[in-house]
Amino acid sequence: MTGKTRGTDVKERLVEAAVRLLADGGPEALQARKIAAEVGASTMAVYTHFGGMAALLDAVALEGFRRLSANLAAVTPTEDPVADLLALALAYRHTAREHPELFAVTFSRSRGRSLAEVVASGDPNEGSTAFGYLLRATERAIDAGRFHGEPFPAAAQLWSGVHGYVTLETSGHFGQRRQDVEDILVPLGVTLAIGLGDTAGAARRSGEAGLAGWHPAEVRSSIKTDEGNA
Amino acid sequence: MTGKTRGTDVKERLVEAAVRLLADGGPEALQARKIAAEVGASTMAVYTHFGGMAALLDAVALEGFRRLSANLAAVTPTEDPVADLLALALAYRHTAREHPELFAVTFSRSRGRSLAEVVASGDPNEGSTAFGYLLRATERAIDAGRFHGEPFPAAAQLWSGVHGYVTLETSGHFGQRRQDVEDILVPLGVTLAIGLGDTAGAARRSGEAGLAGWHPAEVRSSIKTDEGNA
DNA sequence: ACACCATATATAACAGGGTTATGCGATACT
DNA sequence: AGTATCGCATAACCCTGTTATATATGGTGT
Numbered sequence: 004m005t006g007k008t009r010g011t012d013v014k015e016r017l018v019e020a021a022v023r024l025l026a027d028g029g030p031e032a033l034q035a036r037k038i039a040a041e042v043g044a045s046t047m048a049v050y051t052h053f054g055g056m057a058a059l060l061d062a063v064a065l066e067g068f069r070r071l072s073a074n075l076a077a078v079t080p081t082e083d084p085v086a087d088l089l090a091l092a093l094a095y096r097h098t099a100r101e102h103p104e105l106f107a108v109t110f111s112r113s114r115g116r117s118l119a120e121v122v123a124s125g126d127p128n129e130g131s132t133a134f135g136y137l138l139r140a141t142e143r144a145i146d147a148g149r150f151h152g153e154p155f156p157a158a159a160q161l162w163s164g165v166h167g168y169v170t171l172e173t174s175g176h177f178g179q180r181r182q183d184v185e186d187i188l189v190p191l192g193v194t195l196a197i198g199l200g201d202t203a204g205a206a207r208r209s210g211e212a213g214l215a216g217w218h219p220a221e222v223r224s225s226i227k228t229d230e231g232n233a
Numbered sequence: 234m235t236g237k238t239r240g241t242d243v244k245e246r247l248v249e250a251a252v253r254l255l256a257d258g259g260p261e262a263l264q265a266r267k268i269a270a271e272v273g274a275s276t277m278a279v280y281t282h283f284g285g286m287a288a289l290l291d292a293v294a295l296e297g298f299r300r301l302s303a304n305l306a307a308v309t310p311t312e313d314p315v316a317d318l319l320a321l322a323l324a325y326r327h328t329a330r331e332h333p334e335l336f337a338v339t340f341s342r343s344r345g346r347s348l349a350e351v352v353a354s355g356d357p358n359e360g361s362t363a364f365g366y367l368l369r370a371t372e373r374a375i376d377a378g379r380f381h382g383e384p385f386p387a388a389a390q391l392w393s394g395v396h397g398y399v400t401l402e403t404s405g406h407f408g409q410r411r412q413d414v415e416d417i418l419v420p421l422g423v424t425l426a427i428g429l430g431d432t433a434g435a436a437r438r439s440g441e442a443g444l445a446g447w448h449p450a451e452v453r454s455s456i457k458t459d460e461g462n463a
Numbered sequence: 464a465c466a467c468c469a470t471a472t473a474t475a476a477c478a479g480g481g482t483t484a485t486g487c488g489a490t491a492c493t
Numbered sequence: 494a495g496t497a498t499c500g501c502a503t504a505a506c507c508c509t510g511t512t513a514t515a516t517a518t519g520g521t522g523t
Contacts, residue, residue, distance in 0.1 A: 013500085035481060045502050046481080052500090056481065111341060113404060134406075159407065160398075160421040164390070167397020174343060176364075177389065191390040194428030198436075206428075243471085265510060275473050276510080282471090286510065 014052040016042045018062045025063065025104045033060065033108075060112055067102075067109030068133060074098045075136040077220030084143035085201060089192045089213025091136055092165045096188065097219050099169045106173060137162055144199075151200035160199070164191050189214055244282040246272045248292045255293065255334045263290065263338075290342055297332075297339030298363060304328045305366040307450030314373035315380075315431060319422045319443025321366055322395045326418065327449050329399045336403060367392055374429075381430035390429070394421050419444055 020041035024032040035046045035056055042048070053059040074094045080087050099106040141158040144150040150157055168188050177183050189210050196206035250271035254262040265276045265286055272278065283289040304324045310317050329336040371388040374380040380387055398418050407413050419440050426436035 047501050156416055156420055159417045160424055163397035164394045166401055168393035186386055187389045190386055191393055194390055198424030198428035277472055
């Protein structure tokens with residue numbers, strides 16, 4: 004079956020263009036005509052490739068999950084799993100701040116899907132992949148004797164804390180201060196680590212280590228073909 | 234019918250109608266024509282009273298904050314501030330689950346506003362009022378020697394945890410299970426309490442107490458307010 | 464009481480965005 | 494090569510937010 008592949012990356016280019024327009028012009032810019040024009044096509048391209056705007060926006064949301072996963076994947080595990088968890092939190096936050104509009108679209112369009120469930124069933128999608136990084140680091144913390152209990156509930160608690168912090172911060176609810184990481188996020192990580200079984204001293208040291216050790220990664224276009232877009 | 238009339242506050246009726254339509258038909262139903270028809274008016278009503286859909290949606294979001302605040306206010310403080318914090322978390326979750334679409338609109342339209350900042354400045358708005366309940370219970374926990382440190386960062390951590398959990402749960406990311414409160418939210422509350430200074434035993438007991446003691450309050454229309462919102 | 468004005472509302476038209484109908488040209492299979 | 498199929502452009506269609514305009518209602522000043 005066939006018949007394709009002529010200007011085929013039009014589908015990917017549409018998603019790229021949508022992400023770019025979203026970054027530049029906010030949600031208002033996510034319009035079929037604008038996106039199509041951005042790739043030099045007519046609005047029909049949206050329909051032949053996606054069937055409608057809804058599916059295109061879903062693809063944009065998926066791209067957001069991909070970037071989140073890529074940023075989390077860039078956190079290389081060390082021998083301190085608690086520090087790694089803090090680094091994952093910083094990477095999570097970085098993803099949201101790097102592209103707040105995309106982050107908002109990503110999570111507002113994922114309603115009804117279950118990421119945790121998917122990760123448990125082994126069927127990988129991007130969202131569950133992101134949760135998987137948290138889950139694996141949590142398992143390592145338990146194996147190392149730093150945390151007690153079961154990995155899944157512990158990871159879900161950590162995810163809640165990080166996601167809530169990031170959501171509230173990027174929505175501006177903590178104010179425009181720039182100290183929020185040191186004032187809230189790092190202490191939150193330390194608090195959670197202690198509550199999950201770590202000692203206060205070890206948790207604080209890992210918090211410092213994670214904060215000092217993490218640096219934003221150069222994760223660019225995670226869309227399949229890595230053509231540098233410009 | 235005489236044209237004018239009993240215009241018993243059309244402005245409030247529009248918000249009521251919007252909230253109702255949102256509950257029934259989802260975000261798609263939030264349309265000027267539908268809302269106006271619901272109150273028996275033409276779309277002009279939206280413009281004379283709000284100036285446009287944006288302001289009406291802001292009013293809907295504010296109504297969401299009011300309901301959140303009302304549900305939190307219904308949690309009567311006991312002599313166990315940590316149990317009260319868990320009850321607040323359950324009330325927060327209840328608000329979101331009672332009306333998920335409104336909850337989503339509320340927080341997606343509050344971008345850029347700072348609730349924490351407003352609470353600090355003393356100028357009350359509905360969002361900061363909601364945060365205030367968390368903050369006061371946290372202060373009581375510190376005064377009681379259960380938590381250590383400063384109230385604001387501690388309350389911000391608790392808010393992050395609860396908000397993240399609620400957001401992820403109502404978005405379906407934890408799956409469709411019904412055990413999430415016992416499996417994740419209550420343990421999260423206990424974890425946070427321990428991390429903030431409480432002993433493991435006391436935190437667990439307060440977790441149980443909060444879970445057992447909280448019951449959904451009958452908080453209905455908070456729109457019709459002659460309670461002087463100042 | 465009358466004239467006047469401000470406001471609220473209905474009607475209708477306008478603008479812009481998603482979607483669909485249709486035709487054409489290019490691709491790939493026979 | 495012939496032809497069926499697919500991608501895509503053009504243009505129309507519909508729905509939704511918005512604006513322009515006219516009218517009626519209620520209050521206000523004299």
